[in-house]
Amino acid sequence: MRDVASRLAHHPKVASLPSPHWWDESKKWGEYWPQFKSAAARIEREPDVIMGDSSAASFAFMWAGCQRTNTPFSEAMAACHGDCGHDSACIAERCYAAAAAAWHPIDGDGSKLSTPWLMRLATGGDVKHVVMLRDPTERLHAAFWAGHHYGARYGFSEDGFAAFANETLADFAACAAAHARDACVLAFEAQGKKQEEGA
Numbered sequence: 001m002r003d004v005a006s007r008l009a010h011h012p013k014v015a016s017l018p019s020p021h022w023w024d025e026s027k028k029w030g031e032y033w034p035q036f037k038s039a040a041a042r043i044e045r046e047p048d049v050i051m052g053d054s055s056a057a058s059f060a061f062m063w064a065g066c067q068r069t070n071t072p073f074s075e076a077m078a079a080c081h082g083d084c085g086h087d088s089a090c091i092a093e094r095c096y097a098a099a100a101a102a103w104h105p106i107d108g109d110g111s112k113l114s115t116p117w118l119m120r121l122a123t124g125g126d127v128k129h130v131v132m133l134r135d136p137t138e139r140l141h142a143a144f145w146a147g148h149h150y151g152a153r154y155g156f157s158e159d160g161f162a163a164f165a166n167e168t169l170a171d172f173a174a175c176a177a178a179h180a181r182d183a184c185v186l187a188f189e190a191q192g193k194k195q196e197e198g199a
Contacts, residue, residue, distance in 0.1 A: 020032055072099075096192050171198045
């Protein structure tokens with residue numbers, strides 16, 4: 001995958017932009033579409049150019065990658081935090097349950113509104129999406145080295161990464177034991193204060 005990405009990055013017809021993250025973050029449309037002005041002009045000159053969105057989390061089903069669809073949860077959590085103040089026991093006991101109750105299931109089957117679901121609704125069924133997926137282990141490794149707070153906590157070394165990975169796996173196992181496994185896969189941070197702090 002990295003070889004393919006490397007070749008694409010140096011291809012004369014490929015232009016790169018910072019990840020716009022419109023679908024998965026709560027940004028306004030006016031902040032998103034201007035980033036494609038140069039691409040649109042190029043397509044008019046060269047119709048065979050492929051345009052894409054380089055946002056990493058657009059097709060993620062996990063809670064962190066679906067910020068735009070988590071507004072009811074976030075608003076309820078913020079209101080509860082205001083009521084609880086700095087009382088961590090109050091936050092742990094009241095806020096997550098209140099936020100989860102505000103985060104309504106879709107179609108009554110218990111699944112939550114996700115960014116991929118929203119994209120399908122907005123673009124219709126005739127649009128074809130090409131998605132590049134990363135190996136999960138490589139993705140975890142990259143997340144460790146990109147997030148400087150991880151290195152600060154575990155040490156900037158491969159031993160630090162091993163400690164981070166082991167603790168991450170242990171935290172997930174504890175979450176899965178306390179909640180439904182799928183709930184921890186899709187919404188780890190939303191399960192409780194401990195999970196949010198460990199995410």
